[in-house]
Amino acid sequence: MxxxxxxxxxxxxxxxxxxxxxxxxxxxxxxxxxxxxxxxxxxxxxxxxxxxxxxxxxxxxxxxxxxxxxxxxxxxxxxxPSLEDGHNIFAVRRALEILVVDSLIGKLTAPMIRELEAHVDSEDRARLTNSSASIQLAGEFHVLLAQLTGNAILSRYVTELVSRSSMILSLYGRPHSSDCAVSEHRELIAALARNDREKACALMGHHIEAITSRALLTSxxxxxxxxxxxxxxxxxxx
CATH class of the missing domain: 1.10.10.10 (Winged helix-like DNA-binding domain superfamily/Winged helix DNA-binding domain)
Incomplete structure (x- = not known):
């Protein structure tokens, strides 16, 4: 036994x-x-x-x-990192994440879409109970998108930039609602599922710009x- x-x-x-x-x-x-x-x-x-x-x-x-x-x-x-570092990090991140979205157009399978939707569902649940976990999951959503491209180099750089931008936000970011991330992530998945390149790229660009705009020095x-x-x-x- x-x-x-x-x-x-x-x-x-x-x-x-x-x-x-x-x-x-x-x-x-x-x-x-x-x-x-x-x-x-x-x-x-x-x-x-x-x-x-x-x-x-x-x-x-x-x-x-x-x-x-x-x-x-x-x-x-x-x-x-300085605020100038932060703006540079987000500028590069925006460009790379639009590349991620462009790379995924026409390549996402039904299982991949379900995986993304399940991840955002986890974000939504955490939003109600654990703000720290919610923010972490929001960043991991972007890492998952990059991984799904199958481009290991792109995935590596996006992963690093997500960590660096999370550091910037922890230092300078003003409080914000995680509702924004969840809804924007769902809109992005929907655009990718429709193979709507223009809409998906625009959504990602707006999403990263919105994160960047939250810079505010805190102690x-x-x-x-x-x-x-x-x-x-x-x-x-x-």
Whole structure:
């Protein structure tokens, strides 16, 4: 008679590096850490129960997404992109995401459309219960679109730009309703399903411009690194 795997064993099947990555990324984008906050490998590793090697790998991954700065002989810290950086990031993102939409015209299958619709349904549900998750899912919608093009290079750059723009919004973005993202995403899917290139490209351009227009400087509070990581760690079972 075989026994049912325990929850702890099942959780251990998920790579710890992925869990640490999600924890740090969410904490940064939720502004739990203010820009410039130091991210010492030993403190993070001790709090999350992982080796410094894993933490170092995760910080390098976040550095590639523009969320963390790795400074020679000074360690890592949370990035602090400028407003000018933000406008540049969104300008490039707008161009690439219109390319994504153009690449998908005539290529989306019924299963792909259902996958996109299911994702937006998840956004809609999160909108009512978890604003942080709703915003994260909104960004992942754009990553999913890029992945569906089958163009690995385009997908990689869009993924990086979504992370970088999320960082910009966490620093400078004024509060907004997630209703906008959900409705705009549904309109975009409908245009893609109709193979309406002109409408789909116009919708994407307007959508990115609307996100860009929400730039407004805000402030964040200083808190203890260990305390800030605690809630995120509990959600990941660490």
């Amino acid at each position: 075989t026994s049912k795997p325990s929850d702890s064993i099942q959780k251990s099947a998920v790579p710890k590096s992925d869990a640490v990555y999600r924890i740090l990324k969410r904490a940064i984008l939720d502004q739990a850490f203010s820009a410039g906050t130091k991210l010492p490998e030993d403190s993070i590793g001790e709090r999350l129960g992982v080796s410094r090697t894993i933490v170092r790998q995760v910080l390098a991954r976040l550095n590639g997404e523009g969320l963390v700065e790795l400074r020679p002989n000074k360690g890592a810290c949370v990035s602090h 964040s509070s200083e808190n203890d690194l260990s305390d800030l990581l605690a809630a995120y760690a509990r959600e990941e079972g660490l």
